[in-house]
Amino acid sequence: MERKEPAGVEPPPKQDLCPVLRTPLCICVAFACLAVVLVTSIVLQAVFYPRLMGKILDVESDAQMLKGHVNNISTLGSDLKTERGRVDDAEAQMRIVNASLNRVRSHILFLETSMKLAQDQLQVLTMNWGKVDNLNAKIPELQRDLDKASALNAKVRGLQYSLENVNKLLKEQSDILEMVAQGWKYFGGNFYYFSHNPKTWYSAEQFCVSQEAHLTSVSSEPEQEFLYKAAGGIPYWIGLTKAGSEGDWYWVDQTPFNKEQSRRFWIPGEPNNAGNNEHCTNIRVYALKCWNDSSCDNKFLFICKRPYMQTIE
Numbered sequence: 001m002e003r004k005e006p007a008g009v010e011p012p013p014k015q016d017l018c019p020v021l022r023t024p025l026c027i028c029v030a031f032a033c034l035a036v037v038l039v040t041s042i043v044l045q046a047v048f049y050p051r052l053m054g055k056i057l058d059v060e061s062d063a064q065m066l067k068g069h070v071n072n073i074s075t076l077g078s079d080l081k082t083e084r085g086r087v088d089d090a091e092a093q094m095r096i097v098n099a100s101l102n103r104v105r106s107h108i109l110f111l112e113t114s115m116k117l118a119q120d121q122l123q124v125l126t127m128n129w130g131k132v133d134n135l136n137a138k139i140p141e142l143q144r145d146l147d148k149a150s151a152l153n154a155k156v157r158g159l160q161y162s163l164e165n166v167n168k169l170l171k172e173q174s175d176i177l178e179m180v181a182q183g184w185k186y187f188g189g190n191f192y193y194f195s196h197n198p199k200t201w202y203s204a205e206q207f208c209v210s211q212e213a214h215l216t217s218v219s220s221e222p223e224q225e226f227l228y229k230a231a232g233g234i235p236y237w238i239g240l241t242k243a244g245s246e247g248d249w250y251w252v253d254q255t256p257f258n259k260e261q262s263r264r265f266w267i268p269g270e271p272n273n274a275g276n277n278e279h280c281t282n283i284r285v286y287a288l289k290c291w292n293d294s295s296c297d298n299k300f301l302f303i304c305k306r307p308y309m310q311t312i313e
């Protein structure tokens with residue numbers, strides 16, 4: 001249905017969509033414009049191409065430089081790593097050196113303390129040195145006193161030795177007096193008992209043994225002289241007998257028999273072993289040559305002998 005326009009209003013002219021293109025002029029203008037543009041473009045290319053190429057070369061050169069810089073930076077990074085390793089090593093070395101320094105400081109502290117102690121001791125020693133000097137001055141005097149003391153000590157030792165000897169002699173005298181009081185005689189370190197009752201030789205020896213003695217032996221001329229004088233010419237058994245009827249003479253108290261010396265003590269002509277039965281010996285006369293062999297069964301007085309041995313108290 002056609003739409004009706006209001007009355008009295010003229011409709012607007014119709015609009016053409018491309019009035020330019022509809023004309024040859026427009027086309028020509030368009031071509032001309034395109035040609036201008038094309039020519040301008042070519043001219044511009046001709047003008048600016050060398051410059052552009054120069055710029056491109058510059059850019060390539062810059063790129064090469066940048067690449068070189070990048071390579072340098074890579075090398076620097078590697079160097080930095082190496083340097084970092086060295087720095088780490090140096091730090092480790094520093095730590096070791098610091099530890100050593102700490103130990104050295106401890107040693108120094110210890111040495112300082114020791115030095116202080118030594119100084120204190122040195123001060124004490126210095127103080128004592130004065131005392132030592134005083135003592136040194138007194139040494140000669142002390143030496144004289146010491147010499148006197150040594151001399152006194154020697155005298156004391158001498159007196160002590162004398163006193164011991166005196167005590168020993170007193171003890172010996174006391175022992176001798178005690179034995180003498182019991183009827184024993186003392187001569188040359190031995191006690192002798194001169195019996196009052198006659199006995200056979202064996203009985204006499206048994207009695208002597210009961211008195212911690214034996215029939216007497218004679219081992220020297222003084223002893224022989226003492227015995228015959230004490231016997232006074234009265235017969236006394238002594239301890240000389242034979243080992244069996246034909247044996248050698250021997251002393252019953254085990255004193256070694258001196259055959260050569262004994263030759264001077266027999267009565268001339270004795271021992272005669274009268275009746276082949278005289279195997280025991282007695283003192284018969286008042287003389288150095290007083291011995292006689294006799295029958296052991298005869299009864300005579302007898303002499304016991306006991307060596308004196310001082311008892312240790």
Ligand SMILES: [Ca+2]
Binds near residue numbers: 270271273274294
């Ligand atoms: Ca005879």
